[in-house]
Amino acid sequence: MRNVYVLSADTTKYGKSPLSARELALQASKKAILDAEISPADIQASFIANAFSLAEKQGHLGPIIMSGLGIPDVPASTIESACASGASAIREAWINIGAGIYDCMLVVGVEKVSQLDTITATTYFSFGSDFVFEGACGASFPGLYGAIARSHITKYGTTEEQLASVAVKNHANAMSNPNAHFHKRISIEDVMKSPVIASPLKLYDACPFSDGAAAAILCSEDFLKKTGRKSSEKVLIRGSGRAGGTGALFQREDLTTLNAAVMAGREAFKMAGLSQKDIDFAEVHDCFTVAELVAEEDLGFARRGQAAKLTQEGYTKIGGELPVNPSGGLKAKGHPVGATGVGQVVEVFEQLHGKAGERQVEDARIALTHNVGATGGSCGVHIFELT
Amino acid sequence: MTELTQDASELTIKEFQEGIHEGKIEGYRCTNCGHQQIDIMEFCPVCHSAKLEKVEFSHFGSVVTYTIQLVAPEQFMNEVPYAWAIIQLDDGPKITGWIPFISRPEDLPIGQRVVFKKSYLPGIVFEKGKTGD
Numbered sequence: 001m002r003n004v005y006v007l008s009a010d011t012t013k014y015g016k017s018p019l020s021a022r023e024l025a026l027q028a029s030k031k032a033i034l035d036a037e038i039s040p041a042d043i044q045a046s047f048i049a050n051a052f053s054l055a056e057k058q059g060h061l062g063p064i065i066m067s068g069l070g071i072p073d074v075p076a077s078t079i080e081s082a083c084a085s086g087a088s089a090i091r092e093a094w095i096n097i098g099a100g101i102y103d104c105m106l107v108v109g110v111e112k113v114s115q116l117d118t119i120t121a122t123t124y125f126s127f128g129s130d131f132v133f134e135g136a137c138g139a140s141f142p143g144l145y146g147a148i149a150r151s152h153i154t155k156y157g158t159t160e161e162q163l164a165s166v167a168v169k170n171h172a173n174a175m176s177n178p179n180a181h182f183h184k185r186i187s188i189e190d191v192m193k194s195p196v197i198a199s200p201l202k203l204y205d206a207c208p209f210s211d212g213a214a215a216a217i218l219c220s221e222d223f224l225k226k227t228g229r230k231s232s233e234k235v236l237i238r239g240s241g242r243a244g245g246t247g248a249l250f251q252r253e254d255l256t257t258l259n260a261a262v263m264a265g266r267e268a269f270k271m272a273g274l275s276q277k278d279i280d281f282a283e284v285h286d287c288f289t290v291a292e293l294v295a296e297e298d299l300g301f302a303r304r305g306q307a308a309k310l311t312q313e314g315y316t317k318i319g320g321e322l323p324v325n326p327s328g329g330l331k332a333k334g335h336p337v338g339a340t341g342v343g344q345v346v347e348v349f350e351q352l353h354g355k356a357g358e359r360q361v362e363d364a365r366i367a368l369t370h371n372v373g374a375t376g377g378s379c380g381v382h383i384f385e386l387t
Numbered sequence: 388m389t390e391l392t393q394d395a396s397e398l399t400i401k402e403f404q405e406g407i408h409e410g411k412i413e414g415y416r417c418t419n420c421g422h423q424q425i426d427i428m429e430f431c432p433v434c435h436s437a438k439l440e441k442v443e444f445s446h447f448g449s450v451v452t453y454t455i456q457l458v459a460p461e462q463f464m465n466e467v468p469y470a471w472a473i474i475q476l477d478d479g480p481k482i483t484g485w486i487p488f489i490s491r492p493e494d495l496p497i498g499q500r501v502v503f504k505k506s507y508l509p510g511i512v513f514e515k516g517k518t519g520d
Contacts, residue, residue, distance in 0.1 A: 118458070119458075119460075119461055119464060120461070122458060122459075122460060123460045123461045126460050132400055132403075132404075132427070133425065133426070133482075133483055134483055135460055136460075136462065136509070136510060137471070137483045137484065137485060137509075137510035137511050138456065138459065138460070138462075138463045138466070138469065138471045138483075138484075138485035138509070138510045139454075139456075139460075139471045139483065140456060140458060140459055140460050140471075142454075142458065143454045143456050143459075143471050144454075146454030146455075146456075147452045147453060147454045147471070147472075147473060148452075149454075150452045150453060150454060150497070151451075151452040154452070154497050195457070196455070196457050197457055197458045198454040198455065198456050198457065198458065198471075199454055199455040199457070199492060200454075200492070201454070246432075248426070248483075249473070250473045250481050250482065250483045251424060251425075251426065251480075251481060255451070255452050255473070
């Protein structure tokens with residue numbers, strides 16, 4: 001495999017947007033192309049990460065987005081792995097460039113769901129589960145994570161206040177992220193008093209339905225040279241891991257871990273030749289507060305059952321030993337499904353270049369992203385290094 | 388070429404759902420290794436044998452984990468609050484189901500005995516078992 005670099009990564013603001021997926025994707029793509037100081041004509045192929053474009057009565061996003069970028073002849077396909085669509089698209093682009101098929105690719109993740117009412121949106125999200133046996137049997141998407149949270153509480157004694165501490169931290173981090181969905185500081189009490197949606201999870205344990213897009217230009221070393229750039233000060237994809245798990249949560253042995261995340265994490269660390277202590281910060285898939293704790297345990301940053309305590313003690317805040325979700329995470333930066341995994345790369349790119357403002361992680365050089373589809377049917381983990 | 392025909396040993400989604408409304412819980416057992424699973428499947432995930440047989444499972448089980456749904460998918464909007472649970476059946480695999488009228492965690496301890504109930508309500512309905520179930 002050849003080395004693959006992130007040449008640029010940029011995003012729209014996350015939140016409620018009047019724009020369509022197509023327009024959001026074009027905005028993010030334009031920013032990434034201009035940041036990279038390339039021409040759209042340099043893009044040889046593209047992957048679009050998206051889950052719910054049919055809710056806007058539009059499939060086949062690829063050609064529409066390429067046409068809007070003035071390159072209708074460029075092949076572009078949608079990659080759908082529910083909420084892990086972004087990491088899956090990054091992974092596929094990494095494979096294509098690494099294998100020498102292409103030298104320059106655009107990965108753009110996008111979602112537009114704010115036109116749906118809450119019940120419809122909740123139903124759409126439950127389509128990411130094994131719908132026949134879970135969604136159609138009464139489980140909402142928060143309900144599936146509620147069941148995971150109940151298992152974590154039962155097995156490890158995790159408390160609802162500890163879950164709330166994840167939300168409090170991530171809301172605090174998002175305060176200085178101009179592109180975040182929420183700019184609202186919250187307290188443990190605010191979380192505890194918010195309405196229960198799927199016990200033990202409350203409204204403030206959950207990420208929002210967000211609109212938004214994020215885009216990245218990935219390229220080979222040859223392409224970097226062609227553009228007259230040195231490979232120094234560039235972001236290298238040092239490790240990539242991708243694994244699957246049963247689409248159905250109920251079939252699993254242990255409901256306090258996502259095996260796909262364990263496997264994808266191991267693959268990425270092995271490829272990178274690095275261990276957990278080498279990671280300066282991580283952007284993980286905190287679709288619900290409990291998911292951040294499970295992620296830290298699955299990736300080996302915390303021993304089983306210990307992540308809640310570490311969060312409470314400040315280990316994962318900005319300035320702590322391992323800052324987790326300095327962007328605000330899905331919880332507060334927002335979760336435009338298809339865009340989320342690409343948006344994690346945007347945060348990594350900004351942080352590694354020292355451009356994250358008040359939420360800057362000091363001396364960040366190596367970062368990890370962890371992006372999960374539904375309840376762990378898909379997971380992608382990437383490790384990035386500023387070379 | 389392998390011919391694909393549906394035989395008596397195969398379970399369709401429609402048959403599974405009709406079975407539930409008729410009071411049957413159906414799924415698969417691998418005739419090679421004995422693994423049991425409620426699913427729509429062609430190969431065993433443990434030994435990868437294609438020799439699966441359709442079997443009927445017990446109606447009794449215990450709650451492994453659950454959530455109480457206060458915001459629910461469309462089909463269940465009028466049923467809130469209820470518990471959606473993962474249930475370990477006594478003679479085999481895990482299954483999902485929902486238990487009506489559960490509104491507080493105190494009402495459903497982990498390990499609670501439950502029994503499958505034939506019903507025309509959507510999904511797979513369970514109710515709390517009596518002592519001795």
